[in-house]
Amino acid sequence: xxxxxxxxxxxxxxxxxxxxxxxxxxxxxxxxxxxxxxxxxxxxxxxxxxxxxxxxxxxxxxxxxxxxxxxxxxxxxxxxxxxxxxxxxxxxxxxxxxxxxxxxxxxxxxxxxxx
Amino acid sequence: xxxxxxxxxxxxxxxxxxxxxxxxxxxxxxxxxxxxxxxxxxxxxxxxxxxxxxxxxxxxxxxxxxxxxxxxxxxxxxxxxxxxxxxxxxxxxxxxxxxxxxxxxxxxxxxxxxxxxx
Numbered sequence: 001x002x003x004x005x006x007x008x009x010x011x012x013x014x015x016x017x018x019x020x021x022x023x024x025x026x027x028x029x030x031x032x033x034x035x036x037x038x039x040x041x042x043x044x045x046x047x048x049x050x051x052x053x054x055x056x057x058x059x060x061x062x063x064x065x066x067x068x069x070x071x072x073x074x075x076x077x078x079x080x081x082x083x084x085x086x087x088x089x090x091x092x093x094x095x096x097x098x099x100x101x102x103x104x105x106x107x108x109x110x111x112x113x114x115x
Numbered sequence: 116x117x118x119x120x121x122x123x124x125x126x127x128x129x130x131x132x133x134x135x136x137x138x139x140x141x142x143x144x145x146x147x148x149x150x151x152x153x154x155x156x157x158x159x160x161x162x163x164x165x166x167x168x169x170x171x172x173x174x175x176x177x178x179x180x181x182x183x184x185x186x187x188x189x190x191x192x193x194x195x196x197x198x199x200x201x202x203x204x205x206x207x208x209x210x211x212x213x214x215x216x217x218x219x220x221x222x223x224x225x226x227x228x229x230x231x232x233x
Binding site: 035037043044045046047050091093101102103104105106107108 | 148229
């Protein structure tokens, strides 16, 4: 069974500072995908970044980067230069290599950016 | 930019009633999903659908739930006899193709349907 753990229910960051949101996972699969989604108060799920288990380099997408440490089974999201619009829930998800490739989500971290 | 759409945005129903939640996935996508999110909790997988059949389902997806792709565009989730605990946000998602090595291909989520069972 897949398990995703996000240990930070809430985080605060000063505007323009960087913040790291933690995610650890547990799987016996060798091939899997790791994703981060943002959920603002309006409720939609917005894709941020992807990391493949075989990717040797950490993924980056603009201000988002993923600190992938495979041996430790962690996939932390780093947001640089935080903006007020970054205030939202952030979910880490994993996709196993089965037929459906469904997502397993963590419990989320609520990020608040302080002006 | 193509997007997943869901209707209605909010559905209120009485306990024991049947509801059908509708989704229109992105047109060239092949894999379809339903997830639910109880208020304040994580997003939970319900079911995945490919080639006109269920490919995976979770323990939540019991006999009260069914999915259908009645035509080339719609993808529906039916709850036969709603319970209070079915109150949640229901997300539809679609993916263009099966994830390759490392499970790539993000899922595109619709805006969700908030279901309230009274």
